[in-house]
Each structure stands twice: as structure tokens, then as C-alpha cells.
Amino acid sequence: AQSVTQPDIHITVSEGASLELRCNYSYGATPYLFWYVQSPGQGLQLLLKYFSGDTLVQGIKGFEAEFKRSQSSFNLRKPSVHWSDAAEYFCAVRTTGTASKLTFGTGTRLQVTL
Amino acid sequence: NAGVTQTPKFRILKIGQSMTLQCTQDMNHNYMYWYRQDPGMGLKLIYYSVGAGITDKGEVPNGYNVSRSTTEDFPLRLELAAPSQTSVYFCASRREETVYEQYFGPGTRLTVT
Numbered sequence: 001a002q003s004v005t006q007p008d009i010h011i012t013v014s015e016g017a018s019l020e021l022r023c024n025y026s027y028g029a030t031p032y033l034f035w036y037v038q039s040p041g042q043g044l045q046l047l048l049k050y051f052s053g054d055t056l057v058q059g060i061k062g063f064e065a066e067f068k069r070s071q072s073s074f075n076l077r078k079p080s081v082h083w084s085d086a087a088e089y090f091c092a093v094r095t096t097g098t099a100s101k102l103t104f105g106t107g108t109r110l111q112v113t114l
Numbered sequence: 115n116a117g118v119t120q121t122p123k124f125r126i127l128k129i130g131q132s133m134t135l136q137c138t139q140d141m142n143h144n145y146m147y148w149y150r151q152d153p154g155m156g157l158k159l160i161y162y163s164v165g166a167g168i169t170d171k172g173e174v175p176n177g178y179n180v181s182r183s184t185t186e187d188f189p190l191r192l193e194l195a196a197p198s199q200t201s202v203y204f205c206a207s208r209r210e211e212t213v214y215e216q217y218f219g220p221g222t223r224l225t226v227t
Contacts, residue, residue, distance in 0.1 A: 009154070032214055034214075034215065036218075041220075041221075042220060042221075043118075043204055043218035043219050043220045043221050044157075044204065044206075044218040045218070046215050046216075046217075049214075049215055051214075090156060090157070094214045100145075100214050101147070101159055101162060101172065102157075102159075102214075102216060104156040104157040105156055106154060106155060106156040107154075107156055
């Protein structure tokens with residue numbers, strides 16, 4: 001069965017510092033991968049997605065992610081974090097079968113210090 | 115477009131009570147989903163629908179029921195509420211022909227005491 005692991009429950013970075021959030025997936029074929037962000041009290045918003053092609057994908061809000069098949073990873077990065085990036089971030093993989101459901105990781109909570 | 119809307123935003127239920135969480139989308143999406151989010155657990159799929167009149171169970175369907183009489187609406191029914199159903203509930207939708215990204219509503223925070 002498909003699954004994703006986000007090994008970091010909580011990360012704190014200083015404003016202006018770079019960020020990398022880790023995501024590892026388990027999937028037999030080429031996965032469809034997503035990163036979502038959840039601001040406090042809000043629903044989830046799609047940051048970016050990977051289906052095929054270029055392994056470095058650009059998303060909204062200055063985020064990017066790199067798909068590495070050899071490491072089964074899809075890490076999210078941002079060169080310079082802003083205080084407004086403080087939120088919870090979820091990695092997800094599309095599951096096979098009907099309805100193409102998503103399986104989510106447990107999330108990483110990002111705190112940004114000024 | 116309003117996107118995916120959910121009502122109510124907050125609700126407190128007593129054990130054994132019932133309620134319906136409403137979800138409506140105005141994007142003409144065929145697929146709709148209900149998730150629950152518990153702290154540190156990510157999102158778990160409760161039920162989903164691939165179109166009006168068609169629903170199916172997800173990972174954690176026990177204690178819930180759904181219906182899909184129209185494309186726009188996908189209500190989630192809780193019968194005999196239990197403390198274990200205290201959670202934040204999210205509704206999501208997606209178009210059949212897009213590349214699988216789902217659009218989420220703002221959520222309903224439910225407490226059962």
C-alpha cells in the first residue's frame with residue numbers, strides 16, 4: 001500500500017533562513033506526489049505537485065520540491081522563509097484504484113522565529 | 115466562485131446526539147471526499163464519492179454515513195456521537211479530468227462531550 005512518512009514533527013527556523021521539509025514515500029511505480037500547507041484554523045492549500053517530467057517542481061509562495069526516485073523522497077524547500085510561512089505542511093501520495101484517493105503524511109509543523 | 119464550503123465551523127455535541135456536517139462545492143467537481151484530522155495523525159479518509167448517487171467507504175467509516183444526491187452537496191452524518199469522533203472534519207473535491215489535486219474546505223471543528 002502507498003504511504004508517506006514525514007520524519008520531522010516540528011521544525012523551527014529563523015526568518016530569512018532556508019528551509020527543507022522531508023517526505024519519503026512508499027510506492028511501486030512512479031508516484032503522484034503533493035505538498036499541501038495548512039495555516040492555523042484553515043483548510044489545506046495545494047503548494048505543488050509532481051506527476052512526471054522535470055524532477056524539480058516549482059510551487060506557489062516561493063516553494064519548490066525535488067523528486068528523487070533513488071531516495072524515495074520528495075522534499076520541500078524554500079530559500080528564504082518568511083514569518084507568514086509558519087503553518088503545518090503535509091506531504092501526500094495518490095493511491096491507485098478508484099477515485100485516486102490521497103494518503104497523507106502526519107505533517108510537519110513549521111515555526112518561524114523573528 | 116466560493117469553492118468548497120462547510121457548515122458549521124464549530125459544534126459541540128453530547129454523547130449519543132446526531133448531526134450532519136454540510137459540504138457544498140460550486141466547481142462542478144465529480145469527486146468529493148470527507149476526511150478527519152486528529153492531532154499528529156494527518157488526515158484520514160472517511161468516505162468518498164465519484165459522482166451523484168455513488169459513495170464508498172474510506173479508511174475510517176465507522177460511525178458515519180454519507181449521501182450524494184446532487185453533484186454539489188456531500189453531507190456527512192454522525193449517528194450516536196462518541197468522544198472518539200472529536201476531530202476536525204474536512205471536505206474536499208476534485209474534477210475528474212484534472213491531475214488529482216483536491217480542493218479543501220475550511221473545516222468543521224467538532225467536540226463530543
